[in-house]
Structures are given as C-alpha cells and as structure tokens.
Amino acid sequence: MQKALKIARVMLSVYYAYMVEYRAELVFWVLSGTFPLILMGLWVEAAQSDRFDLTPTELVQYFLAVFLVRQFTVVWVIWEFEREVVEGKLSPYLLQPIDPAWRHFFSHVSERFARLPFAVLLVGLFLLLYPYAAWLPRFDNLVLGLLAIVLAFCLRFLMQYTFALAAFWTERASALEQFWFLLYTFLSGMVAPLSLFPDAVREVVLWTPFPYLIYFPASLLINRPQNVAQGFMAMMVWSALFWGLNRWLWRRGLKQYSGMGA
Amino acid sequence: MKRYLKVLGLFWSTAIAAELEYRLNFIVTALISLGGLAGSLFGLSLFYRTGYEFEGWSWEAALLVLGLFTVLQGFSATVLIPNLNKIVTQVQEGTLDFVLLKPISSQFWLSTRIISPWGLPDVLFGLVMIGYGGSRLGLGWADYALALLPLIFGAVTLYSLWFMLGATSIWFVKIYNVTEVLRGLLEAGRFPIAAYPVAYRVFFTFVVPVAFLTTVPAQAMLSQGGRWWLLASALLAAALMLMANRIWRFALRFYTSASS
Numbered sequence: 139m140q141k142a143l144k145i146a147r148v149m150l151s152v153y154y155a156y157m158v159e160y161r162a163e164l165v166f167w168v169l170s171g172t173f174p175l176i177l178m179g180l181w182v183e184a185a186q187s188d189r190f191d192l193t194p195t196e197l198v199q200y201f202l203a204v205f206l207v208r209q210f211t212v213v214w215v216i217w218e219f220e221r222e223v224v225e226g227k228l229s230p231y232l233l234q235p236i237d238p239a240w241r242h243f244f245s246h247v248s249e250r251f252a253r254l255p256f257a258v259l260l261v262g263l264f265l266l267l268y269p270y271a272a273w274l275p276r277f278d279n280l281v282l283g284l285l286a287i288v289l290a291f292c293l294r295f296l297m298q299y300t301f302a303l304a305a306f307w308t309e310r311a312s313a314l315e316q317f318w319f320l321l322y323t324f325l326s327g328m329v330a331p332l333s334l335f336p337d338a339v340r341e342v343v344l345w346t347p348f349p350y351l352i353y354f355p356a357s358l359l360i361n362r363p364q365n366v367a368q369g370f371m372a373m374m375v376w377s378a379l380f381w382g383l384n385r386w387l388w389r390r391g392l393k394q395y396s397g398m399g400a
Numbered sequence: 401m402k403r404y405l406k407v408l409g410l411f412w413s414t415a416i417a418a419e420l421e422y423r424l425n426f427i428v429t430a431l432i433s434l435g436g437l438a439g440s441l442f443g444l445s446l447f448y449r450t451g452y453e454f455e456g457w458s459w460e461a462a463l464l465v466l467g468l469f470t471v472l473q474g475f476s477a478t479v480l481i482p483n484l485n486k487i488v489t490q491v492q493e494g495t496l497d498f499v500l501l502k503p504i505s506s507q508f509w510l511s512t513r514i515i516s517p518w519g520l521p522d523v524l525f526g527l528v529m530i531g532y533g534g535s536r537l538g539l540g541w542a543d544y545a546l547a548l549l550p551l552i553f554g555a556v557t558l559y560s561l562w563f564m565l566g567a568t569s570i571w572f573v574k575i576y577n578v579t580e581v582l583r584g585l586l587e588a589g590r591f592p593i594a595a596y597p598v599a600y601r602v603f604f605t606f607v608v609p610v611a612f613l614t615t616v617p618a619q620a621m622l623s624q625g626g627r628w629w630l631l632a633s634a635l636l637a638a639a640l641m642l643m644a645n646r647i648w649r650f651a652l653r654f655y656t657s658a659s660s
Contacts, residue, residue, distance in 0.1 A: 163577060170580035176588045179600040180447070189452040267599060313428045317435060324439035330446045 145236065149244035156245070157252040164249075168256040171212065174204040175264065177329055182268075190334060196360070198271035200331050202261055203356035208328065209257040210250055211291045211351060215242045216315045219302035223395070224309055232392075239299060246295060275359050282366060283358035289373045290351045296377055297347070300384040306391035321346070327353030347376040407504060408512055415514045425518065433474075433521040437529070440466055440590060447595075454595035460533040462592060464618040467529030468551065469589045472613055474522030475555055480562050482514040485579060487566040496655065507648050511563060530621075539621060547621040550630055553637040554613040558586075560640035561608075563648070570651040582608075589614040612636055 157164065178201035185194045192200075219242065222228040231238040265272050275283060298315055305311040323329065325348040332340050332353050343349055354369045419425075444466060448459050457465070487510055490496040499509050534544065565578045585608045593601055593611040604610040612633045619625035 162572070166577040166581050170577060170584040172581075172584045173587055176585075176600075179596045180591060183595060183597050184447055184452055187452050189450045310425065310428065313432070316432050320432065320435040320439050324442055329443040334446055336449065 146244065149241065150248045153245040153248035154251060157249045161252070164253055165256050167212070168209065168253055168260060171205065171208055174201045174208060174328055177201060181330065192331065192333070195271050198268045199273050199360040200356060202264060202271070203359040204328060204352055206257060206261060206359070207287055207290065207352055207355045209253060210287050211294050213246060213291070213294050213298045215246065215295060216298050216302040216312050218242065219299070220305045220311050223305040228395070242299070243295060273360065276361050279358050279361050279363060282363065283355055286355035286358055286369070289370070289377070290355050293347060293373055293377050293380070294351055296380045296384060300380050300387060303384065303387040303391050306394045322348055322351065325349065326351050327356065331357070347372070350376070404504065404508060411513055412515045416517060419516055419518070429518040430521040433525055437470065437525050440470070444591075454592050456594055457592045460536040461618065461622060463529055463533030464621055465592045465614050466590055467526045467533060468614040468617050470526030470529060471523050472555065472558060472589070474519040474526060476558065476562070477519030477522060478516055480559060482516040483511050484562050484566040488569045491569050491655070500652070506652070507563070507645060511559070534621070537622070543621050543623065546623065547617040550617040550620045550633050553633040554617055556637040557609060557612055557640050560637070560644040563644045567644070567648045567651045570655050586610060586613070592618065609636055
C-alpha cells in the first residue's frame with residue numbers, strides 16, 4: 139500500500155513536470171474544447187423563444203459545467219498506445235514491474251492539474267459575458283459532482299484503453315475510438331441537455347454509458363441532480379464491464395504482440 | 401503555370417496510388433462519415449423539434465448550411481489536413497530544407513503534395529444533403545451555381561487561415577494543436593450565423609470568419625445574401641490568400657534549419 143502511494147506520487151510529479159514544460163500547448167488544448175461554448179450560444183438564443191423547458195440562465199450554467207467536465211475527462215491514450223505498439227516501443231515498458239497502463243493513467247491525471255488554471259480562466263471570461271448566470275454549486279452537490287467527474291474520467295479512460303488494445307491486432311485501432319467519439323459527442327449531453335432530447339431517445343440513451351460521462355456530472359454541478367444513486371450505479375457497472383474486457387484483451391494481446399524485441 | 405499543373409498531376413497520382421493500398425480504410429472512413437452525418441442531423445433536429453426556427457432559416461435552409469459544412473469538412477480532410485498539418489513535422493525534423501531547395505514555390509509544394517481520398521465520403525454526403533434540402537425548397541441548377549463562387553471563396557479563406565497557422569510553426573515548432581483550435585471554432589459553421597447571439601455573430605464574422613464559409617454560400621443559394629456579401633467574401637479570400645503568402649515568406653527568414 140505504502141509502495142503504491144509512493145509510485146503514484148513519483149509518477150504524478152514526473153508527469154506534471156512534463157506537462158508544465160509545454161504550457162503554451164496546453165492553452166491551445168483547452169481552447170480546442172470550445173464546442174460546448176459554441177452550443178451554449180445557440181441554445182441561449184433558442185431559449186429566448188420560450189419554446190424549450192429551460193431558461194437561458196440554466197443553459198449558460200449547464201454548458202459552462204459541460205465545458206469544465208469535458209476539460210477534466212479528455213483522454214488520448216489510444217493514440218499513444220497505438221504508436222507504442224506499432225513502433226514496438228511497448229517492449230521496454232513490459233519489462234518494468236508495473237503495468238504500462240498506470241504510466242498513461244498518471245500522465246492523464248497530472249495533465250488535469252496543469253490544465254486547471256486555464257480552464258477556470260475561460261469559464262471566468264464567459265461569466266463576464268453572462269454575469270446573470272454566475273452560480274455556486276451547493277456543497278453536497280459539489281462533492282458528488284467532483285466524485286462523478288473522477289469516475290467519468292476513469293470510465294472514459296478505461297473505455298479508450300480497452301479500444302486501444304485492439305492495436306495488437308490491427309494498425310487502425312483509433313478508428314474504433316473515432317466511431318465511439320461520435321456517439322459520445324452526440325449522446326453524452328454535449329450538444330444539448332438530455333432533458334431536451336425526445337423522450338424515446340432519452341430512455342435508450344440512459345442505458346448507454348455516454349450520458350454519465352458529461353450530462354450526469356454537469357447536472358450535479360449546476361445543482362440539478364437527477365437519479366444520483368442510479369447514475370453512480372450505472373458508472374460502476376459500465377466500469378466493471380470494461381475492466382473485465384480490458385484485462386481479458388490485455389492477456390490475449392500480449393500473446394499476440396510481436397513488436398520489435400518481443 | 402503549365403509546369404505546376406504537371407507537378408500537381410504527379411503529386412496526386414502518386415499520393416492516391418499510395419493511399420489505395422489501404423482500401424479497407426475507405427469503408428471505415430465512410431462509416432465514420434455516415435455516423436457523423438446522423439449525429440449532426442440529430443443535433444440540428446433538437447432545435448427544430450419544438451417548432452423553434454433559427455431566425456429566418458427553415459429546417460430545409462438549415463440543412464443547406466449543414467450540407468455546405470460537410471462538404472468543406474470533406475475538402476479539409478482531402479487537401480488541408482494531410483498537407484498543412486505536416487508543416488510542423490517538416491520544421492521539427494529539418495526536412496523543410498529539401499522542400500526549399502526544390503525549384504518550385506515552397507508554399508505550393510507544402511499545400512498540394514498529398515491528396516487523401518478519405519474526405520470524399522463527406523463531400524458526397526454533404527452534396528446529398530444540399531440536394532435534399534434544395535429540392536424541398538425548389539431550388540434549380542441556377543441557384544446552386546450561384547453558391548459556387550462564394551463556396552470557392554470560402555474554401556480559399558479556409559485554406560489561407562489554416563496555412564497561416566501552419567506557417568507559425570517556424571517560430572513555435574510545437575504548434576500542432578493551433579489547427580485544432582481553429583477546427584474547434586469552425587464547428588460553429590454547422591449552423592447559420594443568424595442562430596447565434598450578437599456577440600457570437602460579431603466574433604464569427606470579423607474575428608474567425610466562419611460566416612463566410614457556410615452561411616454566405618447558403619444565402620447565395622437562396623438568393624438572399626445580396627451582392628455585398630459576395631463582394632466581401634471575395635475580398636476576404638483575396639486578402640487572406642495574399643497575407644498567407646506574405647507571412648510564409650516572412651516566416652522563412654526566421655527558419656534556421658536543423659543543420660545550418
């Protein structure tokens with residue numbers, strides 16, 4: 139246990155140092171996640187027609203929360219893993235007495251801390267544009283929201299890492315992620331809060347993992363929690379499923395792996 | 401001029417021959433385009449579901465904008481992304497030297513070296529969407545032809561912006577994600593500019609000219625835009641093209657290759 143903590147601390151500080159080295163690059167990554175903010179403009183304008191159930195204020199809050207959640211759950215492990223397998227760079231890491239997944243995991247986590255200040259700055263900027271929407275999450279919602287963000291990040295990481303393992307068999311594993319990302323974009327609540335979806339679509343979507351990655355944590359943050367227990371349960375179940383699949387594919391994949399030096 | 405056309409022919413035939421080695425890729429990209437299309441339509445339908453309309457844009461007219469956006473997306477996947485995103489690598493690895501030594505314009509070489517057919521499904525689906533929306537609105541060939549010119553201006557504008565950002569890699573080297581920022585902002589072009597609040601409209605017309613990429617051609621198709629928008633769009637394209645060339649030449653003065 140103590141050893142695990144030590145490994146975690148060392149890895150976090152190492153990768154944090156890496157990330158801070160390219161601060162300018164980080165700013166650009168933050169700015170490239172502006173999609174929710176663009177949709178915020180559209181929905182605020184649309185809500186003024188009174189034809190939707192939500193008010194402009196609620197929508198501003200919702201999309202700012204979406205923007206934040208999205209910033210904390212960005213995952214890119216598949217691109218790195220795919221390259222490592224194709225170029226054979228995975229081999230040296232297999233010799234280390236720690237699963238290579240953890241390296242990727244901690245590099246993502248430490249990037250979150252490096253990204254935080256810029257993301258907060260951008261949210262502040264938009265609150266200047268819409269001062270009437272400023273809000274504070276209630277304490278219990280904040281705690282639950284943060285927990286949901288952490289879980290959402292873990293689930294998204296786990297899903298992408300599972301797809302990444304397809305790289306053992308094909309050179310285009312990232313195509314899987316591209317397809318999955320489409321579903322994620324349109325079903326997670328990034329284009330609109332789920333309450334604005336047609337009822338039938340919403341019922342189906344709630345069975346998929348996507349709404350729990352964005353919509354669920356975002357609604358907690360704006361003090362509009364919905365079926366909290368059910369949401370956390372769904373995340374657990376999906377995580378367990380992908381965890382099982384991931385470990386199975388990992389064992390099979392290592393036998394298949396024939397990179398340089400393996 | 402003739403020499404450039406010949407070189408272009410050679411570039412593209414070799415590039416296509418190389419890409420066709422991965423035929424399965426075509427099915428994969430076509431599937432992804434189709435998924436993207438379904439998603440965009442779903443997103444747009446969420447607005448129109450309750451009878452709300454973007455100011456002055458019926459569902460069919462909004463489809464025209466989405467179709468034009470998809471076409472431009474295909475264009476950038478075919479020509480812009482494979483070429484301009486490589487400038488960074490060229491600078492990083494010092495292989496830009498070899499390009500500069502060649503007896504043709506380096507901007508031409510960098511912008512046209514590769515063509516990737518994987519953007520074609522997007523172009524095709526975009527055209528289908530425009531055709532569907534257009535036929536519902538009773539548009540004729542003459543109307544589509546009116547949109548051609550502003551669409552070309554839009555494509556030139558897009559190229560110039562992208563190239564200018566690519567050129568800044570001479571100074572900043574690790575700039576790969578600047579083009580990602582641009583791509584993120586361009587997503588705004590999925591919807592007619594009238595759908596945004598005023599502040600957004602100003603931003604997407606004068607700061608990042610997204611309005612000229614999709615809304616202006618769609619308006620031309622609907623015979624709504626008027627001459628001034630066409631003129632503005634032509635001027636913008638010309639100015640940005642000129643600027644891209646100037647910035648590239650200026651940037652090259654600061655290029656210190658890997659060895660010299």
